[in-house]
Amino acid sequence: MDERAERLLKAWETPTGWRYWSAVNNSEVGLWYTLTAFVFFLFGGVLALIMRIQLAIPENNWLTPEQYNQVFTMHGSVMMFLFAVPILEAVSIMLLPQMMGARDLPFPRLSAYGFWCFLIGGIFVCGSLFFGVGPRGGWFMYPPMTTQYQTDVGPDIWLLGLSFIEVASIAAAVELIVGVLKCRPPGMRLNLIPLYAWYILVVAVMILFAFPPLIAGDLLMELERALDWPFFDADRGGDPMLWQHLFWIFGHPEVYIVFLPSIALVATIVPTFAKTPMAGYSWIVLAAVGTGFLSFGLWVHHMFTTGLPGMTIGIFSAASEAVAIPTGIQIFCFIATLLIGRVTKSVALLFVLAGLVTFIIGGLTGVMVAIAPFDYQAHDTYFIVGHLHYVLVGGTIFPLVAGFYYYYPFVTGKQLSERLGTVAFWLMLVGFNVTFFPMHLTGLIGMPRRVYTYPSGMGFEIPNMISSVGAGVLGLGFLVLLWDVLRPKGKQPLVPRNVWNAGTLEWSAQVPDKPWGIRSIPIISTRYPIWEQENLLADIDAGRFYLPDAEEGLRETLVTSTVDAEPMQCLRVPGPTFLTFFAALFTGGVFIFSTYHWWIAASISALLSFGAIVTWLWTGTALIPEKEEKYIGLGLMLPTYVSGPSAVGWWAMFITMLGDMTAFVSLVFGYFFYWTIDETFPPAQFDGRAVVGPGILWPLVSVGFVFAAWVTVLIARSTNNSNRSLLYYGSLIGSIALSVLSALAMFWGPFMRGMDPTHHVYSASVCVLVLWAVVHLVVGIVMLIYCGARRMAGRMDGIHNADIVNVTLFWHFLVLTIAITGLVISLFPLVA
Amino acid sequence: MMTYGTKQHDESDPKPIRKSLWWIALAPSIWAIHFLACYLTVAIWCEKVSSYGSDRLLWLICIYSVVAIAGIAIVGWLSFRNFRRHDPPVPYDFDDPHDRTNFLGFTAFLLALLSGIATLFTMLVFLFVRSCD
Numbered sequence: 030m031d032e033r034a035e036r037l038l039k040a041w042e043t044p045t046g047w048r049y050w051s052a053v054n055n056s057e058v059g060l061w062y063t064l065t066a067f068v069f070f071l072f073g074g075v076l077a078l079i080m081r082i083q084l085a086i087p088e089n090n091w092l093t094p095e096q097y098n099q100v101f102t103m104h105g106s107v108m109m110f111l112f113a114v115p116i117l118e119a120v121s122i123m124l125l126p127q128m129m130g131a132r133d134l135p136f137p138r139l140s141a142y143g144f145w146c147f148l149i150g151g152i153f154v155c156g157s158l159f160f161g162v163g164p165r166g167g168w169f170m171y172p173p174m175t176t177q178y179q180t181d182v183g184p185d186i187w188l189l190g191l192s193f194i195e196v197a198s199i200a201a202a203v204e205l206i207v208g209v210l211k212c213r214p215p216g217m218r219l220n221l222i223p224l225y226a227w228y229i230l231v232v233a234v235m236i237l238f239a240f241p242p243l244i245a246g247d248l249l250m251e252l253e254r255a256l257d258w259p260f261f262d263a264d265r266g267g268d269p270m271l272w273q274h275l276f277w278i279f280g281h282p283e284v285y286i287v288f289l290p291s292i293a294l295v296a297t298i299v300p301t302f303a304k305t306p307m308a309g310y311s312w313i314v315l316a317a318v319g320t321g322f323l324s325f326g327l328w329v330h331h332m333f334t335t336g337l338p339g340m341t342i343g344i345f346s347a348a349s350e351a352v353a354i355p356t357g358i359q360i361f362c363f364i365a366t367l368l369i370g371r372v373t374k375s376v377a378l379l380f381v382l383a384g385l386v387t388f389i390i391g392g393l394t395g396v397m398v399a400i401a402p403f404d405y406q407a408h409d410t411y412f413i414v415g416h417l418h419y420v421l422v423g424g425t426i427f428p429l430v431a432g433f434y435y436y437y438p439f440v441t442g443k444q445l446s447e448r449l450g451t452v453a454f455w456l457m458l459v460g461f462n463v464t465f466f467p468m469h470l471t472g473l474i475g476m477p478r479r480v481y482t483y484p485s486g487m488g489f490e491i492p493n494m495i496s497s498v499g500a501g502v503l504g505l506g507f508l509v510l511l512w513d514v515l516r517p518k519g520k521q522p523l524v525p526r527n528v529w530n531a532g533t534l535e536w537s538a539q540v541p542d543k544p545w546g547i548r549s550i551p552i553i554s555t556r557y558p559i560w561e562q563e564n565l566l567a568d569i570d571a572g573r574f575y576l577p578d579a580e581e582g583l584r585e586t587l588v589t590s591t592v593d594a595e596p597m598q599c600l601r602v603p604g605p606t607f608l609t610f611f612a613a614l615f616t617g618g619v620f621i622f623s624t625y626h627w628w629i630a631a632s633i634s635a636l637l638s639f640g641a642i643v644t645w646l647w648t649g650t651a652l653i654p655e656k657e658e659k660y661i662g663l664g665l666m667l668p669t670y671v672s673g674p675s676a677v678g679w680w681a682m683f684i685t686m687l688g689d690m691t692a693f694v695s696l697v698f699g700y701f702f703y704w705t706i707d708e709t710f711p712p713a714q715f716d717g718r719a720v721v722g723p724g725i726l727w728p729l730v731s732v733g734f735v736f737a738a739w740v741t742v743l744i745a746r747s748t749n750n751s752n753r754s755l756l757y758y759g760s761l762i763g764s765i766a767l768s769v770l771s772a773l774a775m776f777w778g779p780f781m782r783g784m785d786p787t788h789h790v791y792s793a794s795v796c797v798l799v800l801w802a803v804v805h806l807v808v809g810i811v812m813l814i815y816c817g818a819r820r821m822a823g824r825m826d827g828i829h830n831a832d833i834v835n836v837t838l839f840w841h842f843l844v845l846t847i848a849i850t851g852l853v854i855s856l857f858p859l860v861a
Numbered sequence: 862m863m864t865y866g867t868k869q870h871d872e873s874d875p876k877p878i879r880k881s882l883w884w885i886a887l888a889p890s891i892w893a894i895h896f897l898a899c900y901l902t903v904a905i906w907c908e909k910v911s912s913y914g915s916d917r918l919l920w921l922i923c924i925y926s927v928v929a930i931a932g933i934a935i936v937g938w939l940s941f942r943n944f945r946r947h948d949p950p951v952p953y954d955f956d957d958p959h960d961r962t963n964f965l966g967f968t969a970f971l972l973a974l975l976s977g978i979a980t981l982f983t984m985l986v987f988l989f990v991r992s993c994d
Contacts, residue, residue: 210882219882220955220964311954311964314885315971322889323979326896338907338993343986344899351979556956591882593961705908 033578034548040579041132041545044605051605053137054544059123060440062144066116069151071511073107076100078504081464085497087485097481098165099183103158105168109283110191111151113425114236117290118143118201120432121229123440125205127535128223130214130553132546132576132586133602135207135677138609138649143197143204145613150197153621154190157183167479169276172261172269176253185254185624192247193620195240199688202236205229207680212586213594214534215575217553223533224307227314228293231321232286237684238325239282241692246275249699249797255626258786258793260699266715266790270335271702275695277328284420285324288388289317291428292359295381298435299363301531302378303370306557309362316362319355323348333404342401349399356392360385375529376450380431383458387423391416394469409479412472418465430457430510437514438524442541449513456506463499467492526566532557537569549574549662550587553594575662581655587667588677597675599659599667603649612641643815651678651831653824672831682835686842693846696801697853700794710861711791720789723799725855727778732851734771735806738764739844742813746837749820752827761817765810771847772806775799778855795854802850809843812836880962888936888973892980895929899983907993915991926984930977937973940966 030038044051052058079100083092092100122140126133134140157163164187166175175184209230213222250272252258259265261272300307307313326348333342363385372378394416398404407413430453438444471492476483483489527536536559537547551574555561568574576585576599588598618634654669661667673679704710712720741764748756779799786796816833819825825832899922906918943966944955955964 216958218958218961220961221958306953306956309954310956311968311971314968315975318885318968319889319972319975322886322893322976325893326979338903339990340903340907340987340993341900343990344896344903344983347982347986348896348979351975351982354978355975554958556953592880705905 031572033572036582037545037548037577037579038543040582040584040604041543043544048605050610051607053141053603053605053609055122055126055133055137055140056542056544056546058137058140058144059119059121062115062119062122062140062147065144065148065151066112066119069107069111069155070116071507072155073104073112074504074507076104076107078500080104081497081500083481084483084493086494087483087490089482092481094481095165096161098479099158099161099163101479102165102167102187103155103163106164106187106191107155108421109168109287110194111147111154113287113421114198114283115147115151115194116429117229117232117287118198118205120294120429120436121205121290122201124436124535125208125226125229126212126546126586127439127538128225128533129208129212129217130534130537130547130550131208131212132550132584134204135212135586135588135600135602136204136681138603138606138645139200139204139681141606142609142613143200145610146197146200146616147194149613149617150190150194150620153617154186154194157186157190162186169280170250170272171276172250172253172272173263176250176261180254182624185251188247188251188254189620189624192244193617195244195247196616198236198240199685202233202240202688203681203684205233206237206684207677209233210591211588211677211680212600213589214550214553215587215589215594215596217589217594219592220310221553221556223556224296224310224313224317225293225533228289228296228317231317232289232293235282235286235289235321235324237688238691239279239286241688242275242695243279245692245695245699246272246279249275249696252793252797256787258796259790260793260797262790265788266703266707266712267793268703268706268790270332270706271699273332273335274328274702275699277331278325278695280331281328282324285320287421288424289320291384291425291432293317294428294432294435295363295384296359297533298377298381298431299366300370300557301435301529301533302375302381303366303372304530305366305370306532306560307362308365308369309358310556313359313362316355316359320352323352323355327352330399330404333401334408346399346401350396353392353396360389375434376445376447376454377431377435377529379451379454380427380434383454384423384427384431387419387427387461389423391419391421391423395420407472409477410472411468411476411478414478415465415468415472418461418468422461422465427457433510433514435529438528438540439535439538439542441518442523443518443521444524444528445513449509453506453509453513456502456509458506460499460501460503460506464496464503465499467495467499471496527559532560534558537566539570546586548572549577551575552663575665577662585659587661588671588675596661596665596667598671599661599669600677601652601654601669606645606649608641608645608649612638612645615641646815647819647824651819651825651829653826653829670829670831672829672834676831676834678831678835679838682838686839690842690846693801693849696794696798697849700798700853700857703790703794704857704861707791711858712789715789718788720791721782721784722791722858723778723784723795723854724782725859727774727781728851728855731771731774731778731802732848734767734774735844735847735851738767738771738809739840741767742837742840745813745816746830746833749816749825749830749833750827754820757820758817761813765813768806768810768813772803772810775802775806775847775851798850798854802847805843805846809836809840812839880965882965884936884940884965885969885972888933888969888976891929891932891936892976895925895980896983898925899987903993911993915993919987919991922984922987926980929980933973933977933980937970937977940969940973942966944970 083089083097162182164183166179166184170187209226249260253260259267261267261269329345330349398407398416434445434450471489474488476489523540526540548569549572551569558565575587584602584604586600586602587596588600589596615634615638619631622631622634658666659669711722741760745757745760748760779796784792786793816836819832944963
């Protein structure tokens, strides 16, 4: 190994001993993430077996109804929130940088923070089951059952625990979007990026628009449970249907959010075993993007039986049929590729094929239930249980197991046994079909879902017994897989490099792999570089491409342009730290203590979390480099510091704020939703008291102040850039003062007029918008103080201005949020 | 080695929108806006003004749909012009670095077709189902 390689290795060294847990590198975090998600999967699987034991015979009293409700609620919630979504993030964090020849993702510490949030939240939610206080309202937690009839701590654990994990998902989405768009190797234009990256880009964008409505819903439900704000209480003008809308605006795209990343694995595995590039690349991109969009037009098909207008049902039914078009197209592309290639047999490919067949069956029953009259019959029966498991197991689990077999050598350098794999395959395939196919019939003869037992003599006995036997076989299949993964492999030789003879860049990794990601970052000009670019591996290994060295001992990767991947920046990424762990621990404390209404502990935890996050930002982001430009090899000098739209930090802020705006729009949607269902909104009187609003004046005053504050923020940015310090600090102080006035005015309207958020849903929906606005103003103020301190400490100047530029971006969204809030709550009652 | 010089990827000429990533999201976005507009219009119509009858609603939806389909058609046509002079895109379509614009055009064209179909699906519902019940 030459000197350059040694320096590079030193910079990317994985910490050892107990410090190992301070690692933030994508390969470590991705591995922990994957293993944790897999453990939760096994936990969810055990819960499923418990249910099948309970349902094997009629009138069984092995579990009480109470226990059964907790078990099925946790099975669904664990599989969706603690396995299906996190595993996509986990696998992507592990693979994506390697597929794109990047050293790491742009925000390694954010990935680590997300992982720790996920671990802490997951243990908290699962742990509740062992104390008999688990949530028991189903994975969709419909009110009023979960608000008025389950007053124990279970729903709070679900709402707060899973909201906490959703934060981790959004963090991963930010990371993955910026990763795909900005951290590709030079030359990897949009038409050359691995299909996996296309899918992940689409999924990450979907997360950004799908999860915030659920977070907004969680907020509303928690406000009702903790403070009695009547969002879902029909007696006080509320409506449980709003929860269903918000939940399924999340819940249906969610199905595709878990399906697309797995199908992305299929798109990666198929060409390798067909020994030919994927046919119809553009068609698959069409399918990914098309599905991503259409999946947002399907949510009401979960609500066909709630009495919505016929035309509404019609358009959602039509969209549910339309989504079958892109979904089908990608499957035809896979089949075409297998037909034109020379297929070699392997366990990974077997699972891919099982996944496709199973998913097609699930897709076809999906087309059946998308037709409203059929859905009226099948709704809430075991037919749906059969349908959704064919979709999710075929579309997600089987491809993931395929990915497990395919990428196991990539991670460990050892191969899983093809013989044990074949046994596991047949056990799983047979077990799965024996379990779930009869459920369609059980459902059609009338067995409802979510019942802890059933009477004998109704024809349910035999299909239920078959399903339970099948579940045992399926479980056995996973046991074989687990044994194959865990069995000692000390004597087994390491696999050769690129063991499957694949064409994508992640297989350029050496065996055993080095922590640097890739020896030097290559120039890419094909879709399957290892197959199609001569001498690629030798040139990478010899360090003949970009960034073959780490002269300063810093971790570095390349930032390139979005469409054509032209090199733009040499990005320094931060190294190991425990800060992210503590930040996650304390953030978790806020959610967990709030569940039990331990407000003092929650407040202390919030302060500590704030301290940890600010320390993390202060010491690890937007650092002024020791030199402005750096030679990265092949005659190219690149800047080491950029700000504005070419910087990854700017994109992260932009993307985060898109998600934030989506949550806000969901709350505004709630306000107008109540307007549509109420005869008079706001009502003049309710329950013998006048219903008061915030008035016209004060919300508009607040909007005026925030506009003035926004203008002074713009002045602050420009005076910082021109290094006029006094004016800069002056305008910062001005904008902080104006923001405080804006927050006070926003609060003053409802306060002065004596609005009582528990009185009527109108009051509650105004107060929640005001609450949202004020909290955002406070965050905006904190950011401005931070920018002042940065310049004062010499960590920001006219050129190195990323902090103030990103904060200004936040402010663009903030001013929009306050303006919409102020205008809606003050003026809409006049025209309603 | 080094047949791929840096010249190939460091040229930064200004790009019209048809050469940017946003372009492929345009047609599906038009579908999304049309879909949302239809959904919200029906929701409000059926709750607040259903006494007016469904004929006026149908006119409203027709206006939305004509505008949306015209928009999608324009995006589709412009995208078609981006790739039509090139080799037929099967089976390994546009896998040369220089095909980037053709690829974006072709993908945007396919997405315009899909969006057009999905928009028609939405519109047809109003022709077949004319009731709030």
